[in-house]
Amino acid sequence: MNPSIPPSTAEYGGDEVSAIVLDPGFSTTRAGFAGEDTPKSLIPTYYGKYTSEGQDRLIFSDDVFVTPRPSLSVHNPMGRDGIVEDWDMAEKVWEYSFTSRLTGPRPGNPFQNGLNDIADGELPTEMEGVETEEKPLADSPLLMSECGWNPTKAREKTIEIAMEKWGTPAFYLAKNGVLAAFASGKASALVVDVGASNISVTPVHDGMVLKRGVQHSPLGGDYISSQIRALFKANTPQPITITPHYLISSKTAVDAGQPSQAKYKTFPPGKAPDASYRTLLEERTLSEFKECVVQVWPGPNKLSATGPSGVSNEEVAKSNPGRPFEFPDGYNQVFGLDRYRVVESLFDAKAAIPDTESPFPAPTQAQTVPELIKNALNGVDVDIRPHLLANVVVTGASSLLHGFTDRLNQELMQTYPGPRVRISAPGNTAERKFGSWIGGSILASLGTFHQMWISKKEYEEHGPTIVEKRCK
Amino acid sequence: MAAADVRDMLDLPAEGQPRPHKKQKVVEKRPEGITRELYALLGERAPPIAINENRYKGRPKWMSKLRVRPWRMAPFTNEARSDGLVLHHWQRQGDTVKPALEGPETEGEEQKQDEGAPQTPDQEYLFAKYNVKARVPRRYTDEEYNRHLKSDDWSRQETDYLMDLVEEYDLRWVVIADRYDFQPHPVDAETNNSALVPANQVRTMEHMKARYYFVAASMLALEHPPSEMSEAEFDLHEKMMKFEPERERARKELAALQLERTADAVREEGVLLEELKRITANEQNFIAERRELYSRLEVPISVGNTTMYQSSQGLSQLLQTLLQADKSKKRRSILGPEGAAPSPAAQTPAPNANTRDSRGETPSNAQAAPTNKKAAAAAAANKEAQQSIRTLTPSEEARYGVQHHDRLAPGVQFRSDRAQKLTQAKSNVQTQKLAAALAELEVPLRLVMPTERVCKEFEKLIHSVNLLLDARKVAEKVESEIRVLEAAKQERERKAKEAKEKEKPEVKTEQDDNPAPTADVATESTSAAAAALPSAEGQETAGGTEDKEAEAGSGDTGEATAREGTSQKRSASVLSNTSDKSTKRQKKYLLGINCLCHLLVSACTRNQDDDPQTSIRR
């Protein structure tokens, strides 16, 4: 058969084996059945932990946000670099993501679920050999995603969990850059993923990551949040404090720029949740702020530069009508130039708003998006660079920032005036947010993909090292 | 009027045939949900609205006869896998003739991959056929490696590693180069630490390709010696053997440079490309127009007969048709000033009127003068006649291409015709020689762009070529004579030795015969010497002199050549003591002519090249 002749439409495509696709991110974990167009299960990767009646309890999913329990603390099993730190908790969070909505909870021990009345000491001997617990993924092949710089140890740990804890019959680990490229229908692309913890640039050639070109920097959505916090701190009429909804009992409308008049809830000492809970909820407000106020200066040139007509870009930005935002406590303000400044440092490191208390160190120019792309291209063979530039795929929820793709386009055209630069970014919000999940959904439902799975048999034969060999 | 009345009037039999029955009224069934009264109100003709029965669209009747084919979750194996993994997908039950698995039993079973009935062996998994691998050469054996593939630069381990990678990534070099990370095995490094391979060598894609191609080509050659290879194999072998990593590297460097051009460079390139496009477009235009011109020029020649235009009636007819054609075409003239002439008649070219006029006359300057005077007088008269209308300054004349002729041949003539005529000598041999000379100079026999200047230069060239040919002929003759005479001299000397005492009068008679031919040669050589002078007058006279001979071809008198021929014959037989001096001179003269020719040719070709552009610019 000639591989250069594409298969006919009848032969093209899908053969669904009810695989589950799991795309764990730093801020959210996405899971769903392969072949569907959005993940059925979308939960925050953050989980809550509190003690009640002397027992440690865990809260998963959106339930974390709901009740400010006493001493509730919020944690994330993922590290800031996108690599799992707490494997036990990561396993639990991920398992929750598919058992809660997709496969159903695992049936408990038949002896403990109350359906079988067995007198004490009367355990039938023939039942002993039976596995007491059915593993949650016993029927479903599992496709998981990982970041491009995931170390071998972490990959092996992942397959171990999938095979041994979840009992999946077949497993595959794919790079989320590759999956995002597949989601936009490309086998070769330069994927720019702007997530919560990281911005990553992944060159993909023929469905394979070019490892030497993979670049990442910590200027993701959380960094933008820290910039917004820095802006609020230095706000001119008065510094803005974010008070999450759970701390407010009532509020009244105030004029723009006027101090808020809200009644606050107070917790008796010892009953208040942990500070990390407040941070998480503040983050929700900041996300909202990012969605409806923040804007990227669309270019050409930096925000600090002067336009062709001699008017500085900042002046132009100022003359655009501002955008109002109301905080949970009723305080509201119109944001003008400032809404551009908080994200300018993604492109121009010097424009970062300084904040000594921020957990993020001041960015360097090498961490900005254009530099990442430049370095990524320099890491791959020169012959495919023009092709990659013509297939830039933008994905990740933070890339939904207003004007992001325009600016990226401008920057790339400026750095590479010769070759054709083409950015493909889905206009559909869901497609942008779940780019790598959708790619996984496509991949795992392809008939031709089923030869790629690592089967349980192979795992048992070779051990976890097989993941390095097979998932290239 | 009823039909019956008409029948009546026409005396036709009444009701010959029974009338066709009125079409049975279709009674539409009253749909449910509408009362009878309401339905009656609709009248006979129902309005064109669809009365919907609010029901589901049923299956077509033929379908209800079919049995429903259930889908079921069926296990399958994939031939592209080696481990027999069983996955499950939905499958129409009718599609496979598989014993139906009984529900409760299978569901109750634990689905381990070893269990579950895979599909029948005759049914291959639909997607297994897309599992294709790139063709890589057979792996070498130890012996083959040691004999053919050893390299100072590549250890055996690294070569193995490379071949593994190539196979694993199906020859995707971009990926191979990306993943290439050869760590010499520590044990190996210790055992043969004398090995030449440095531990941390950076391999570029070119290194890898060069090595792989070398190995692959060698293996190919081992399998079939190059002499037995099929064509495709041989091509592949050649290609792989000829891979040049250096060149590839240089190319990539250039590609990187090209990618990192500045905006200015890109802009400049754009401008240049635009310019190039414009130029090529112009050229295309020009070529098209020139072709059109050619087709026009070629028509009269192919007809070959211009006599019909030589009467005034014919002329006016031609003018008429040309005007018509002009009007219909509205073609922009590309001929430049000359093309702007109102009618072809005015185009009658007269380049070198002087030289042409002087052709029939003696070539001496003294005799040429009066004709020139005559011409001048005629021109003056012409001018006077024109002055009454409008005086043109010489520069204007040059611009409009106005020319004055003292004598006009009747009828229409083409300038190109005249140039053409020059290339036809009287004798076929001469014509061929002329053509050969022109071919050698890479001047086309048929002028590409017979403008006046070009024609003039061409004429000059032809003259010089004729001159050259003649001179060559003479030189050859002289040389052969010298040879003959030398032989004779030797003979004579021998004879003289033999009979020293006897003196015969033969020598004297020979000497008596000499004067006339030597004089002949002398005049020729003097004129030739004059011609060799690079002065313009010298050329002119030389041209004039040679013209006389060249005339032999085109002109009416063949005597000149005939005379010359005879004289040369005579001299060949008789000439005894042609001085060495004169032969030397002849040679010099030949050289001079040669140089001249080259000059002329270059001028001629340059003109030809120039002219199109000048006409474009205009």
Ligand SMILES: Nc1ncnc2c1ncn2[C@@H]1O[C@H](COP(=O)(O)OP(=O)(O)OP(=O)(O)O)[C@@H](O)[C@H]1O
């Ligand atoms: N419309 C929006 N505009 C701007 N930012 C948004 C928008 N929606 C979500 N975000 C931000 O995007 C981030 C989440 O992005 P995403 O879900 O792609 O990250 P992730 O995949 O979970 O993390 P990572 O890729 O770093 O592992 C959050 O920081 C959120 O604030």
Ligand SMILES: [Mg+2]
């Ligand atoms: Mg992500």
